[in-house]
Amino acid sequence: MATASKAVTDSRANLPFVYRHYSAEQLREVLHKMYLIRRFEEGAEECYTRGLIHGTMHLSIGQEASAMGICMPLAEDDQITSTHRGHGHCIAKGAxxxxxxxxxxxxxxGYCKGRGGSMHIADVGKGNLGANGIVGGGIPIAVGAALSSKMMKTGKVVVSFFGDGANNEGAFHEALNMAAVWKLPVIFVCENNGYGMSTSTARSTAVKNIAERAAAYSMPGVIVNGNIFSEVAEASHQAIARARAGEGPTLIESKTYRHRGHSKSDRNRYRTKEEIEDWMSNRDPITLFESELREFGFIDDKGIEAIRDAVAQEIAEGIEFANASPSPDISETGNYVYTEQA
Amino acid sequence: MDAMVRELSYAQAIQEAMAIAMDMDERVFLMGEDIGVYGGAFQVTGDLVERYGADRVIDTPISELGGAGVAVGAALTGMRPIFEFQFSDFATLAMEQIVNQAAKMRFMLGGEVSVPVVMRFPAGSGTGAAAQHSQSLEAWLGHVPGLKVIQPATPYDAKGMLLAAVADPDPVMIFEHKLLYKMKGPVPEGYYTVPIGKADIRREGRDLTIVATSIMVQKALDAAAALENEGIDVEVVDLRTIRPMDKQTVIDSVKKTSRLLCVYEAVKTLGIGAEVSAMIAESEAFDYLDAPIVRLGGAETPIPYNPELEKATVPQVPDIITAARDLVKGVR
Incomplete structure (x- = not known):
C-alpha cells in the first residue's frame, strides 16, 4: 500500500499515526468506507422494517472506526474471522x-447464495472467512488459519474479531493459549461495546479491561479507543508487524459502543437513553474522524458531500441489485451440504 | 499376492495410513493430545513424531474445543489436518466446533469453502475405563448433515477408509473401537482406499440379515458361525458408514433374507438400529419381512466399571445368537 511521501510526512510530523502514515486519498477512502458501513446498516435496517429482509440482524452502527482501523493496515490476502455483528468487518475487508x-x-x-444471511456473511475472495453465529466460534478457527499460514509459509496474518461477550467463552482462552504457545501470526481483536446482549462487562467479566487477559497468555494486551480511527489503526499496524515478524499474537481491546440494540428484538432496558445519547452525540466515530480530517486539511465540505452522495448512490444501487436478483430454487435446498463430486 | 498375506493390527493399519497420507501430501498433518513422543493414548500415532517431526505431529494442550477449532480453521485454509481425540467421549467438549462449524461452514457460505478435516475418535467399552471413557457417540454426529461418519471394523478397512477420509473434501469423523486396535488382519502395503458410504457384506446367508457396526461385526460373524451348526444361515452386513448410509445394500439383503437384526454397541434407543429399522420399514423391503425387526443395542445406562457389569451392558456373542435364533424360529 502506497504511503504518504516524505515531504508530506514531515509537514504532518505532529499529527496522529494515520495522518503520517497514509495518503490523503487513502484517508478519504477510509471515510468513504466508514460511511458505506453506516449507510449499509441503516439501509439494511430499513429494508428489514419494510419486510424485505427477514430473520434478524446485529448492527454495528457506532463501531465503524474499529472495523476500519483494524482492516486498513491488512493486506488483501490477509484473513479475518468475524462475528454476528460483522457487516462492518466485511465491508472494511473489501466486500x-x-x-x-x-x-x-x-x-x-449474495455472497453465500442466500444460505447464510447476515449472521454468516463472508467474502472468501477478500479474505473474510465468515461471520459466525456462535459467540467465540471464530476464534479457534482464526488460530487454525494462522497455523496454515505458518505451515504453508504464506506470510498471511489472520485477525479474529469478537465481542466482549466472547472473552468469557472457553474457546477464547483455549485459542489464545495455543496461538501464544505456537507463536502464530494472529491478532485477537475484542470489540468491547460494553454489553454481551444485555449483560454489562462489569457484571460479567472479572477484569476491568479485557486486554489484561493477554498477560495470562504472555502476549501484548493493547487498549485503544475504538471510536478513534487513528488509535485503532496504529495498534493494528503494530500487531500486524509483530505477527509478520514471527513474534506471535497480540490482543487488542477496542473500546466502543453500539448505538442500536443487540439485535432486532432488543428493547434497550439495560441501558439509559442518556448513555446512548452521549455516545451518539459526543463520541460518534464518523463525526470524530471527519472533524480530524477537516482540521488537518485532508478534506473540505465539498469533499465530504461528494463521499456522502457516492455512498447514497452505492446503497440505492445495492438494494436495487438485491431486489432484482433471483431467489434460489426450492429444488436446490440440499446444495452445498457436501462438496459436489464428479 | 505376498502383499495380501501381510497382517497388521488395526492400530498399525491406521498408523500406516497416516504415514502414507503424510508422504503423499505435505498439507497432511496430525494434531492431538499426547500423540507425539507419548505415541497417543492407544499408541496409534506411535513413533510418527520421530519420522515426521513435531511440526507435523503436533501435541496440543488439553483443549478439545480449541484444538478441534484450530483443525477446522487449518482445513478451511488449505491444510489437511487429522485430529485425534484421546477418547471419543471428549467430543462432548468440542461439539460446538464439530457441529456448528465444521459441518455447516460449506453450506453457510454457499459452497465457497470446504472443510477437509479428519477427526478420529477412539470409542467403545470393554477397557474398564468406566462411564466417561467408554461411550459410543457416533449416532450423535451421524445426526448432523455436513458430516460423514464412519466406523471401520477391520484393519483393512481402517487403513483404506482413513485414506479415503483424507482424500475427502468434507469433514469425516472416524469412530475406532478401542478393542479393535489389537485385532490383526490382512492389510496390503501402499496406497488404497475403501469408499465412504458403502456397506460390505461380510458373510452371505439366506435366513436372516444382521446389520452390525464396528466391533459388533466380528461378534455377529462369530454368532453366525455358531448358528451355522444349527442350520441357520446368517448374512452379516457391515454398515461401515453411518452417514451417508448405504441403504441399498441393506434393503437388498433384507429382501433376500426377510428378517432383520440390528446389532450395535451404542445405547439402543434413538440410535443406529432405530435408523436402519425405520429405513427398512419405509422401503420396499418392508413387504418382504417375515418377522418384526429386532434391535440389540447397549443398555440404557452409563457404562459401569465392574467388568461383569460392563460386559452385560453391551451385546455379546451369546446375546446375538439367542436373538438371531428367536427371530428365525418365530419366538417373540
Missing part, C-alpha cells in the same frame, strides 16, 4: 455492498 444486500435478501447473487 461489495450489493452482494451483501443480495445475501440479506436471500438471493443467489
Amino acid at each position: 461489495e455492498v450489493k452482494r451483501m444486500f443480495a445475501e440479506f435478501f436471500g438471493k443467489t447473487t
Whole structure:
C-alpha cells in the first residue's frame, strides 16, 4: 500500500499515526468506507422494517472506526474471522455492498447464495472467512488459519474479531493459549461495546479491561479507543508487524459502543437513553474522524458531500441489485451440504 | 499376492495410513493430545513424531474445543489436518466446533469453502475405563448433515477408509473401537482406499440379515458361525458408514433374507438400529419381512466399571445368537 511521501510526512510530523502514515486519498477512502458501513446498516435496517429482509440482524452502527482501523493496515490476502455483528468487518475487508444486500435478501447473487444471511456473511475472495453465529466460534478457527499460514509459509496474518461477550467463552482462552504457545501470526481483536446482549462487562467479566487477559497468555494486551480511527489503526499496524515478524499474537481491546440494540428484538432496558445519547452525540466515530480530517486539511465540505452522495448512490444501487436478483430454487435446498463430486 | 498375506493390527493399519497420507501430501498433518513422543493414548500415532517431526505431529494442550477449532480453521485454509481425540467421549467438549462449524461452514457460505478435516475418535467399552471413557457417540454426529461418519471394523478397512477420509473434501469423523486396535488382519502395503458410504457384506446367508457396526461385526460373524451348526444361515452386513448410509445394500439383503437384526454397541434407543429399522420399514423391503425387526443395542445406562457389569451392558456373542435364533424360529 502506497504511503504518504516524505515531504508530506514531515509537514504532518505532529499529527496522529494515520495522518503520517497514509495518503490523503487513502484517508478519504477510509471515510468513504466508514460511511458505506453506516449507510449499509441503516439501509439494511430499513429494508428489514419494510419486510424485505427477514430473520434478524446485529448492527454495528457506532463501531465503524474499529472495523476500519483494524482492516486498513491488512493486506488483501490477509484473513479475518468475524462475528454476528460483522457487516462492518466485511465491508472494511473489501466486500461489495450489493452482494451483501443480495445475501440479506436471500438471493443467489449474495455472497453465500442466500444460505447464510447476515449472521454468516463472508467474502472468501477478500479474505473474510465468515461471520459466525456462535459467540467465540471464530476464534479457534482464526488460530487454525494462522497455523496454515505458518505451515504453508504464506506470510498471511489472520485477525479474529469478537465481542466482549466472547472473552468469557472457553474457546477464547483455549485459542489464545495455543496461538501464544505456537507463536502464530494472529491478532485477537475484542470489540468491547460494553454489553454481551444485555449483560454489562462489569457484571460479567472479572477484569476491568479485557486486554489484561493477554498477560495470562504472555502476549501484548493493547487498549485503544475504538471510536478513534487513528488509535485503532496504529495498534493494528503494530500487531500486524509483530505477527509478520514471527513474534506471535497480540490482543487488542477496542473500546466502543453500539448505538442500536443487540439485535432486532432488543428493547434497550439495560441501558439509559442518556448513555446512548452521549455516545451518539459526543463520541460518534464518523463525526470524530471527519472533524480530524477537516482540521488537518485532508478534506473540505465539498469533499465530504461528494463521499456522502457516492455512498447514497452505492446503497440505492445495492438494494436495487438485491431486489432484482433471483431467489434460489426450492429444488436446490440440499446444495452445498457436501462438496459436489464428479 | 505376498502383499495380501501381510497382517497388521488395526492400530498399525491406521498408523500406516497416516504415514502414507503424510508422504503423499505435505498439507497432511496430525494434531492431538499426547500423540507425539507419548505415541497417543492407544499408541496409534506411535513413533510418527520421530519420522515426521513435531511440526507435523503436533501435541496440543488439553483443549478439545480449541484444538478441534484450530483443525477446522487449518482445513478451511488449505491444510489437511487429522485430529485425534484421546477418547471419543471428549467430543462432548468440542461439539460446538464439530457441529456448528465444521459441518455447516460449506453450506453457510454457499459452497465457497470446504472443510477437509479428519477427526478420529477412539470409542467403545470393554477397557474398564468406566462411564466417561467408554461411550459410543457416533449416532450423535451421524445426526448432523455436513458430516460423514464412519466406523471401520477391520484393519483393512481402517487403513483404506482413513485414506479415503483424507482424500475427502468434507469433514469425516472416524469412530475406532478401542478393542479393535489389537485385532490383526490382512492389510496390503501402499496406497488404497475403501469408499465412504458403502456397506460390505461380510458373510452371505439366506435366513436372516444382521446389520452390525464396528466391533459388533466380528461378534455377529462369530454368532453366525455358531448358528451355522444349527442350520441357520446368517448374512452379516457391515454398515461401515453411518452417514451417508448405504441403504441399498441393506434393503437388498433384507429382501433376500426377510428378517432383520440390528446389532450395535451404542445405547439402543434413538440410535443406529432405530435408523436402519425405520429405513427398512419405509422401503420396499418392508413387504418382504417375515418377522418384526429386532434391535440389540447397549443398555440404557452409563457404562459401569465392574467388568461383569460392563460386559452385560453391551451385546455379546451369546446375546446375538439367542436373538438371531428367536427371530428365525418365530419366538417373540
